[in-house]
Amino acid sequence: NASTPSANKDLFTVNSPNVVYTENEINTKYTYRTTLVNETADGKFEATPKETVYDFKVDRKIPKTGMMLVGWGGNNGTTVTAGIIANRHGLVWDTREGSRAANYYGSVVMGSTMKLGTNAKTAKDVNIPFHDVLPMVHPNDLAIGGWDISGMNLAEAMDRAAVLEPTLKAQVKKEMAEMVPLPSIYYPDFIAANQEDRADNLIEGGKASLAHVEQIRRDIRDFKAKHGLDKVIVQWTANTERFAELSPGVNDTAENLMKAIEEGHEEVSPSTVFAVASILEGAPFINGSPQNTFVPGAIQLAEKHNAFIGGDDFKSGQTKMKSALVDFLISAGIKLTSIASYNHLGNNDGKNLSSQRQFRSKEISKSNVVDDMVEANTVLYKKGEHPDHTVVIKYMPAVGDNKRALDEYYAEIFMGGHQTISLFNVCEDSLLASPLIIDLVLITEMMTRIKWKAHANDGATTKDFGNFHSVLSILSYMLKAPLTPPGTPVINALAKQRGALTNIFRACVGLEPESDMTLEHKLF
Ligand code: NAI
Numbered sequence: 001n002a003s004t005p006s007a008n009k010d011l012f013t014v015n016s017p018n019v020v021y022t023e024n025e026i027n028t029k030y031t032y033r034t035t036l037v038n039e040t041a042d043g044k045f046e047a048t049p050k051e052t053v054y055d056f057k058v059d060r061k062i063p064k065t066g067m068m069l070v071g072w073g074g075n076n077g078t079t080v081t082a083g084i085i086a087n088r089h090g091l092v093w094d095t096r097e098g099s100r101a102a103n104y105y106g107s108v109v110m111g112s113t114m115k116l117g118t119n120a121k122t123a124k125d126v127n128i129p130f131h132d133v134l135p136m137v138h139p140n141d142l143a144i145g146g147w148d149i150s151g152m153n154l155a156e157a158m159d160r161a162a163v164l165e166p167t168l169k170a171q172v173k174k175e176m177a178e179m180v181p182l183p184s185i186y187y188p189d190f191i192a193a194n195q196e197d198r199a200d201n202l203i204e205g206g207k208a209s210l211a212h213v214e215q216i217r218r219d220i221r222d223f224k225a226k227h228g229l230d231k232v233i234v235q236w237t238a239n240t241e242r243f244a245e246l247s248p249g250v251n252d253t254a255e256n257l258m259k260a261i262e263e264g265h266e267e268v269s270p271s272t273v274f275a276v277a278s279i280l281e282g283a284p285f286i287n288g289s290p291q292n293t294f295v296p297g298a299i300q301l302a303e304k305h306n307a308f309i310g311g312d313d314f315k316s317g318q319t320k321m322k323s324a325l326v327d328f329l330i331s332a333g334i335k336l337t338s339i340a341s342y343n344h345l346g347n348n349d350g351k352n353l354s355s356q357r358q359f360r361s362k363e364i365s366k367s368n369v370v371d372d373m374v375e376a377n378t379v380l381y382k383k384g385e386h387p388d389h390t391v392v393i394k395y396m397p398a399v400g401d402n403k404r405a406l407d408e409y410y411a412e413i414f415m416g417g418h419q420t421i422s423l424f425n426v427c428e429d430s431l432l433a434s435p436l437i438i439d440l441v442l443i444t445e446m447m448t449r450i451k452w453k454a455h456a457n458d459g460a461t462t463k464d465f466g467n468f469h470s471v472l473s474i475l476s477y478m479l480k481a482p483l484t485p486p487g488t489p490v491i492n493a494l495a496k497q498r499g500a501l502t503n504i505f506r507a508c509v510g511l512e513p514e515s516d517m518t519l520e521h522k523l524f
């Protein structure tokens with residue numbers, strides 16, 4: 001179901017001696033400017049500007065790309081599939097509020113813009129669609145497939161999800177009825193017991209095995225061949241699993257993890273088996289749920305195979321607001337003292353999360369999301385001091401996918417005063433998550449086509465072009481608990497996450513980071 005990728009049509013070119021376009025590549029020499037800080041003996045700081053010159057090479061050929069979803073028959077899986085089909089056909093449908101047309105609202109790549117620069121004549125900002133900054137895959141061109149432990153075809157599964165308007169569903173039904181998830185692996189201990197009645201589409205065997213890894217690898221290969229694809233990206237949007245126990249000798253190294261799979265160890269989760277299979281198959285793997293899929297052994301395996309991974313847990317509503325609002329409050333010098341976050345929802349995700357061990361995975365990923373902002377403000381918070389933070393999730397079948405998120409932010413302001421901000425956020429969870437699934441695929445795919453080389457790194461030159469690190473922390477904007485290369489900091493603040501994404505893309509075409517200084521409007 002993939003159409004021929006749209007031909008690359010550059011909306012802009014960069015006029016600079018540091019940027020060279022060839023038919024197949026954009027080659028850029030980029031100076032990365034940072035500041036190194038040393039603490040002096042008297043407890044002060046000395047800051048030294050530092051420059052590193054990198055060569056970036058962007059492959060301009062847009063590949064035929066496939067997206068395989070684990071949990072394809074769920075609310076997110078069916079909604080993102082219907083959404084892409086609707087966009088591909090330019091569908092319009094009636095609602096009680098009038099007609100609606102397919103769009104990609106909520107996708108940073110498809111729905112947002114980036115300032116390219118200032119118009120040379122009018123001095124006004126020139127903004128371009130984010131999708132046009134680098135030669136990216138268009139979501140309409142994605143081949144879609146995947147696995148589910150429920151064998152329902154996608155049309156029926158879309159009805160079960162109860163997210164989209166009947167008038168839209170009627171138009172995509174025929175196409176979706178022909179889409180049937182591949183059988184999947186089911187280790188009952190990892191998801192809630194209340195999911196058991198869905199599990200009718202299974203690969204034999206109730207615990208991890210090399211046979212499972214091999215079957216998933218075959219599925220990826222077959223999908224690739226069937227659709228004539230250059231690349232496949234695999235994404236976990238299946239149920240939230242419980243955390244796997246971390247044990248030395250089991251999941252601490254790549255070798256031990258492979259051995260644990262071979263021996264059918266009960267602490268290897270289905271999501272880790274999917275990650276391992278994707279890594280070995282050279283297909284990037286993204287985890288959209290909160291569990292610790294990427295045990296240390298899985299990260300090491302990805303590094304060893306130069307494979308790309310990203311995670312964890314889509315950042316769609318409450319947490320996205322939190323990572324913007326808390327950043328604003330603390331950056332404004334306001335001392336946030338508590339956050340109380342309640343959720344109730346009635347979809348199958350909520351049902352699964354009504355089980356304690358699965359809720360615990362979500363509680364962890366939703367709770368650690370302000371740490372970097374708090375730690376950065378040493379004026380407001382003493383070392384180790386942290387606002388109180390509580391997360392509650394309740395299953396309320398009647399509200400379906402229309403999740404309610406209620407938040408109270410309580411803060412200390414000037415001279416012992418208080419500020420209380422109360423938020424009530426209502427929306428279909430899957431309509432927020434679907435565009436994130438698309439962004440994660442498009443950005444991940446793009447990252448597979450960018451190579452770098454340190455032109456001069458403290459005098460030394462890297463010989464060969466290499467990939468970005470296996471762990472794609474550039475995906476942080478879309479994720480609640482961003483996975484970062486081992487030993488590197490986690491950034492949760494939304495504006496910083498977006499800054500990293502846009503500025504890395506700019507660097508790849510030889511553009512400076514957007515500084516927002518606009519000196520041209522301030523110095524006359
Ligand atoms: P869902 O429950 O509707 O869909 C999950 C699907 O996964 C189900 O169809 C289920 O049968 C399938 N499944 C379970 N175990 C499987 C396995 N081992 N292999 C293949 N399929 C399996 O849930 P929904 O709403 O689509 O969410 C999916 C995941 O995304 C959940 O973990 C949720 O917590 C997470 N998430 C959702 C967000 C949202 O806004 N909708 C935001 C953040 C995360």
Ligand code: DG6
Nearest residue numbers: 315316317318319320343349393
């Ligand atoms: C209850 O919070 C259910 C969860 O699956 C969330 O809806 C989902 O993780 C989205 O969370 P957030 O915090 O990004 O809105």
